[in-house]
Amino acid sequence: METKIQQPRKTLVKQSSLAPEREDGTKLVKDELEVTESVEPTVRLMYLVNEGDLEGINELLDLGTNVNFSDIDGRTALHIAACQGRTDVVELLIRRGAQIDPKDCWGSTPLADAIYYKNHDVIKLLEKHGAKPLMAPMHVNHRREIPEYEIDPKELDFTNTVDLTKGTFRTALWRGIKVAVKVIGEDVISDEDKVSAFRDELELLQKIRHPNVVQFLGAVTQSSPMMIVTEYLPKGDLRAFLKSKGALKQTTAVKFALDIARGMNYLHENKPEAIIHRDLEPSNILRDDSGHLKVADFGLSKLLKVAKTVREDKPVMCTDISYD
Numbered sequence: 485m486e487t488k489i490q491q492p493r494k495t496l497v498k499q500s501s502l503a504p505e506r507e508d509g510t511k512l513v514k515d516e517l518e519v520t521e522s523v524e525p526t527v528r529l530m531y532l533v534n535e536g537d538l539e540g541i542n543e544l545l546d547l548g549t550n551v552n553f554s555d556i557d558g559r560t561a562l563h564i565a566a567c568q569g570r571t572d573v574v575e576l577l578i579r580r581g582a583q584i585d586p587k588d589c590w591g592s593t594p595l596a597d598a599i600y601y602k603n604h605d606v607i608k609l610l611e612k613h614g615a616k617p618l619m620a621p622m623h624v625n626h627r628r629e630i631p632e633y634e635i636d637p638k639e640l641d642f643t644n645t646v647d648l649t650k651g652t653f654r655t656a657l658w659r660g661i662k663v664a665v666k667v668i669g670e671d672v673i674s675d676e677d678k679v680s681a682f683r684d685e686l687e688l689l690q691k692i693r694h695p696n697v698v699q700f701l702g703a704v705t706q707s708s709p710m711m712i713v714t715e716y717l718p719k720g721d722l723r724a725f726l727k728s729k730g731a732l733k734q735t736t737a738v739k740f741a742l743d744i745a746r747g748m749n750y751l752h753e754n755k756p757e758a759i760i761h762r763d764l765e766p767s768n769i770l771r772d773d774s775g776h777l778k779v780a781d782f783g784l785s786k787l788l789k790v791a792k793t794v795r796e797d798k799p800v801m802c803t804d805i806s807y808d
Contacts, residue, residue, distance in 0.1 A: 498567035498601065500559065500592045526553040533561045533577070536570045541577075551582050558588035566594035566610065569603035574610065584615050602676075617708045633690065635702040635713055640665060655716060663701060664717070668710040682710065688759055688782045689714075696747030698770060698780040714780070722777060723766035743777035744769060751779070 523531075529549050532540040541561075545551055554560050562582045565573040574594075578584065585593045595615040598606040641657040648654055648664060656665045668682055689700035689712065704711040719725070722740070726732070732740070744764075751759040761768075761779065768781040 498564075498597075500557065500563070500567075500588050500590050500597060525549040527555075529553065529561055530555065530559075530564055533564045533570070533573055534568060536568070536573055538572060538576055541573065542580075545580050551577060551580050552586065554586065554588070557590075558586075560586050560588075560594075562586065562594045563588060563592070563597055566598040566603065566606050567601055569598070569601065569606055571603075571605045571609055574606050578609075578613050584610065584613050630706060631703075633686075633700075633702045634706060635704050635711075637704045637707055637711070640704075640711070640713070656713075658701070658713060662716045662718075664714050666712040666714070668712070685712065685782050691754065691759070692751070692782075694747060694750040696743050696776070696778050697750060698778045717770040717772050717778060717780075719771035719773065719775065721767050721780075722769040722771065725771060726766060740777055744779065747777070747779035 525544055525547065526549060529541065529544050529551075532544065552560055560582065562574065562577050562584075563586070565577060585595065587593055592600075593615065595607065595610045595617060598610060599617070635658070639658055640663075642654065642665075643657075644655075646655045653664050653666050656663055668678075686703055686705070689703075692700065698717070699715040701713045701715060703713060748761065748764070751761060759782075761782065763781065764779070768779070770778050770780045772778060
């Protein structure tokens with residue numbers, strides 16, 4: 485009598501978010517996970533998690549299978565569930581005692597994997613249970629890809645830091661000079677719109693060089709929290725100045741108006757695309773040591789694309805009419 489040989493089951497498993505890329509530039513799958521009836525329970529657990537088999541997972545765990553087992557790459561069942569976007573499996577594994585932030589051999593966590601594969605429901609669930617972001621969403625895999633403006637966060641000394649604007653901006657020492665640091669909240673990592681806004685702000689800041697615009701010095705994008713570093717202007721913003729001084733002398737008002745106009749004109753005349761600030765107000769205009777004003781905070785700014793330029797109408801001529 486011939487013995488029936490059971491055919492192994494195979495399934496594709498998504499790779500770690502930090503695993504090296506393949507030759508074709510992708511890392512969507514790793515080697516096929518082969519499962520037979522005689523396979524180790526821990527390997528079977530990985531398969532069932534990948535397939536989303538809640539009943540099978542519960543049965544294995546009830547039999548004593550280690551929920552925190554890690555494979556040769558250091559990947560746990562929670563890593564697999566996070567990659568696959570299986571919210572129900574993630575919830576089950578956490579309830580059964582899975583460690584929330586285990587790292588694989590590349591240093592990736594389940595939350596980092598969920599962020600990489602844009603599994604937003606899993607991200608929210610992991611964060612709800614205390615998972616912490618591992619890195620910034622602008623992280624690159626190769627040193628040659630690190631932008632020139634990148635600042636090592638270890639070079640920023642916050643020992644005697646002072647909050648400048650409700651915790652968003654603070655002072656620091658960088659290479660012996662005092663700088664202003666805009667700290668980007670960790671909630672940005674899981675919010676595509678905020679990440680996009682951060683990228684836009686960096687893109688703009690790199691283009692700008694003008695005496696009446698705050699000078700960009702660098703940024704932290706390869707670790708969390710992300711930061712933007714600019715020159716520090718010790719005399720504060722125009723809003724505080726107006727509040728303390730009241731009405732301005734005519735000469736001072738004209739000087740301030742010219743400073744703002746020069747800065748804004750520079751932005752609007754930027755080539756090939758004009759820069760639209762979109763949030764110009766006294767609190768976003770800073771004073772330097774000499775009392776001159778500089779336009780700051782480009783968080784809401786946008787490049788005005790050529791295809792969306794505003795039509796320029798001919799100026800309207802008007803004669804001066806006096807009423808005697």
